[in-house]
Amino acid sequence: MKEFDTVIGLEVHVQLNTEAKIFCSCPTEFEAPPNTNICPVCCGYPGTLPVFNEGALRLGVRAGLALNCRINKSIYFERKNYFYPDLPKNYQISQYASPLGYQGFLQLSPERKVGIDRVHLEEDAGKLIHKQGYSLADFNRAGIPLLEIVSAPDIRSPQEAFDYLACLKLILQYIGVSTCDMEKGYLRCDANISLKEKESKTFGTKVELKNMNSFKGVRAALEYEQTRQAGRIRAGEKIIQETRLWDVQRLKTFSMRSKEEAHDYRYFPDPDLPDFAVSDQLIAQEKESLGELPSQRRKRFIEQYRLSGKESSLLIENKPLADFFEQVLKFYHDSQKVHKLLFGPFLEQVNLLEGGFDSVKISAKDLAKVVQYFQEGKINNIAVRKILSLAVPAEKSVDRIIKEEKLTQISDQVGLEDIVDNVLSENSKAATEYKQGKTKAVQFLVGQAMKKTRGRASPQAVRDILERRLKE
Ligand SMILES: [Zn+2]
Numbered sequence: 001m002k003e004f005d006t007v008i009g010l011e012v013h014v015q016l017n018t019e020a021k022i023f024c025s026c027p028t029e030f031e032a033p034p035n036t037n038i039c040p041v042c043c044g045y046p047g048t049l050p051v052f053n054e055g056a057l058r059l060g061v062r063a064g065l066a067l068n069c070r071i072n073k074s075i076y077f078e079r080k081n082y083f084y085p086d087l088p089k090n091y092q093i094s095q096y097a098s099p100l101g102y103q104g105f106l107q108l109s110p111e112r113k114v115g116i117d118r119v120h121l122e123e124d125a126g127k128l129i130h131k132q133g134y135s136l137a138d139f140n141r142a143g144i145p146l147l148e149i150v151s152a153p154d155i156r157s158p159q160e161a162f163d164y165l166a167c168l169k170l171i172l173q174y175i176g177v178s179t180c181d182m183e184k185g186y187l188r189c190d191a192n193i194s195l196k197e198k199e200s201k202t203f204g205t206k207v208e209l210k211n212m213n214s215f216k217g218v219r220a221a222l223e224y225e226q227t228r229q230a231g232r233i234r235a236g237e238k239i240i241q242e243t244r245l246w247d248v249q250r251l252k253t254f255s256m257r258s259k260e261e262a263h264d265y266r267y268f269p270d271p272d273l274p275d276f277a278v279s280d281q282l283i284a285q286e287k288e289s290l291g292e293l294p295s296q297r298r299k300r301f302i303e304q305y306r307l308s309g310k311e312s313s314l315l316i317e318n319k320p321l322a323d324f325f326e327q328v329l330k331f332y333h334d335s336q337k338v339h340k341l342l343f344g345p346f347l348e349q350v351n352l353l354e355g356g357f358d359s360v361k362i363s364a365k366d367l368a369k370v371v372q373y374f375q376e377g378k379i380n381n382i383a384v385r386k387i388l389s390l391a392v393p394a395e396k397s398v399d400r401i402i403k404e405e406k407l408t409q410i411s412d413q414v415g416l417e418d419i420v421d422n423v424l425s426e427n428s429k430a431a432t433e434y435k436q437g438k439t440k441a442v443q444f445l446v447g448q449a450m451k452k453t454r455g456r457a458s459p460q461a462v463r464d465i466l467e468r469r470l471k472e
Contacts, residue, residue, distance in 0.1 A: 004195040004233070006226055007203055008155035010164060010218075013146050014178040015124070015186040016059045022123050022145035023050030023093060023273075030184055034129075034138040042123075042143030044089030049272050052077075056145035057100075060121050061278060062286040063147055063177045064101025066293060067116045067168075071283055072098055076275045077121075080265045085137055086126040094122035094148075096267040100278070106151070106167060107295065114164055115152030122146050147177070153192075153203070158222035165189060165215045166317075170294045173319060182214060189218055194239070195229045204229070205239040209253060212246045221246035225253055297322065305335035314343070320357050324364060331368030334375070341371050345385050349392040362391045366398040373402070382455040383407040410457045416449075419457070420465045423448045434470050442466055 021028060024041035040048045064071050075098050079091040104116035126142040128135050149168065155161050169180040169187060180187040194206035209225060212218045224246075229239055244253040292300070294316050301312040301322075315322045321342070328338050346367065353359045370387055373379045379387070379402065390401050402408060410416060423445055424431050434441040442463065449462045 003198055004230055005198060006157055007153045007194050007196060007206070008158070008161050008222060009153040009192045009206075010151045010155065010161060011190045011192075012149045012151075012165070012168060013188045014063075014149070014172055014180055015184075016056050016145040016147055017176060017178055018053060018055040018059065018145055020053055020055070021143035022053050022056045022121065023143055025051075026143065028144050032140055034136070034140060037140040038142070042088075043139055050093065050270075052273060052276060053145065056121060057276070057278070058282065058286055059145075059177045060100045060119065060147050061283060062175055062290060063149070063172060064104065064119050065283070065287055066171050066175050066177075066290055067101065067104040067106055067119060067149070069101030069104030069116060069119055071101055071278055073278050073280075074098070074275055075100055075121075075278060077270045077273045078267045079270050080122075080267055082265055084125070085135065086128045086139075086142070088126065088139055088142060092123060092125060093270055093273070094267075095120035106164060106171075108160070108163055108167055112160070114154045114160075117150045117152050119147055119149045122148060153194075158219045158226065161191065161222055162215050162219040165218060167294075169215075170317060170319075174292075174294050174297075175290055188213075189215075191218060191222060193222055193225050193229070195226065195233060197233075204233075205241050207239065207241065207253075208243040210243060210245055210256065211248075213248070217246060217248060220251060221253055224251065228253070305329075305339070307335070307339060311339065311343075315339075318357065324357075324360075324367075327364035328368045328371070331365050332371050334371070337371050337375060338368070341367070341374070341384070345388050346392070348385075349388045353393055360392055361395045362388070362398075366391060369398045373398075377458065378409060379407055380409045380456070380458050382450075383409065386455075406454075407456065410453050413461075416453075416457060416461060416465055419449050419452050420462065420469060423452065424466075424469060431470060442470070 015028075016022075018028060020026065021037075021042055024039050026037045026039050026042055029037065041050055061071055075095065077093050078096045080094045080096070081091045083090050099118040099120035101119040102117065104119070106114045106116060108114060124141050124144040124146050126137055126139040128137055151164065155164055172178045172180050178186055182188075189212060191209045191212070192206045193209065194204035196202065196204045207225060207229070209221050212221050225244070232239055240255075243256045245256045246253050298309075298312045298316045301307050301315060302309060305312075307315070315325055325338065325342055328342070329335055332338060350357055350360055370379075370384060370391075374381075374384050383402070386405060386407060387398055387401050390396055390405075391398055427445060427448060430441045430444050434445070445466050446459055446463050449466070450457060450459060
C-alpha cells in the first residue's frame, strides 16, 4: 500500500464479569436452558423498572482506568431504539452522550499508542436460533452487561489491529473485567477501514466490517478490504459507505447494507433510570483494585527474573502460567532454571492435556522439587519427563513417583563402571568402530548403557566413562 495510508478504527464489545445482569438480578451464567435466566425486567414487560447493577459500573470504571480514560463523574443511560425480534423491549439501554470513560489510550509498544475515544456501558440483546422455516428467541442474554470500547481511527494496518486486540484482551483479563472468551461471544469486534492517499489531508470513505469471530478473522477481513478498496480507488471507482460482512469460508467481505438504509436510533435519556454519580471514592477503589497491568508485569519479569523480552511476553500472555511461575519461585529461587523447565518438559505435558493449563494438577511446590532434584543430580532428564507425565495430569506426589518408579539417578561410580564394561563386551563391534575413528558409535553405546540402567544414569556420566574406556 505504498500510495495509501490505511485508517482503521475498532469497536469492541466485552461481556462484563458480573454475576447478575445489568438492570435486574437474573444470573449471567453461560448456556443455561433457553429462557430460564429471564424476568419481567429484562423481557421488557410494561410497568417494570430497571435497577442499575453497581458491579457493572465498577468493572466499567476499572476498565476505563486501565485504558487511561477520563471518567465521567455523572452518567446517565439512553434508549437506543430499534425493532428486532431478539430485543424484547424494542430498545437497548445504552450510553450515548455521556460515556463512562473517554479520551483514553492503549500503549501497544513504547512507540505506538492508539487512542480510545470512549468506553460505555450497555445491555446485550437476546439471541435468535434459526431453524428450518422458523426461528426461536432465547432472552437469557438480554440484559447482560457489556462494555463497548471504541478506538480512535489511529490503527494503521491489519496487523496493528490484531496487536491492539491482543493487548486489550490481556489487560481486561488481568484486571478481571471480562474473560474475553471469544468462543462464548464474550468479546466481539467490529472494524471500520478507509484508505487515503498519502499526501491527502482528508479521510477516505469508510466501510464498516462485521461478523469476524477471531482476531485472525479481523486481520484477514481488514487485509481483504484494504486490497479491495485500493483496487477500486486505482480504477477510479468510488468507495461506497456501507456495512460489509466477513465470510470466513470464502475469505471475502460482501455488502450487507448501505448507509442509506442505516438505522436512526432516536437516542433519548431513559426516563426510568436517574443520573448516577460516579464518586471519587469508587474511582479510587477501582484504581486500587487494578493491580499489576500486563505491561508492568512484563517489565518486572525482565528485571526481577532476568528473562528476555520475548520470554517475558510469552509468560505474561498466559496469566495463569505466569502466576504459577511466580508460585514455583517461592519454593525454588532460580528463575532461569524454573523458566527452562516450565517452557520445556512441563509445557510439553500441558499441551497433551485436553483442558490445557486449567487441568494441570501438579502443585507449585512439587514442580519446584522437580527442578531442585534435577539441579542436585538426584534425577536426570529422562526421569524429569517421566515424573511430569505422571504428576501433571493427576494428583500424585513427586516424591512418591520417584520412589515407586525407582527414578533416582545412579550416581554410584563403581556401579556405572561395571555397566559400561558390560556394554563394551557385549558390543565389541561398535567399540571397534569407535576406535577406527567412527566417533558417532559412542552415541549407540551410551544408549545401550542407559537401557541397562532403565534410564536412571546420567547420560553425561556414562559418556565420560565410555570415552575414557575406549581411549585406554
Ligand atoms: Zn431479568
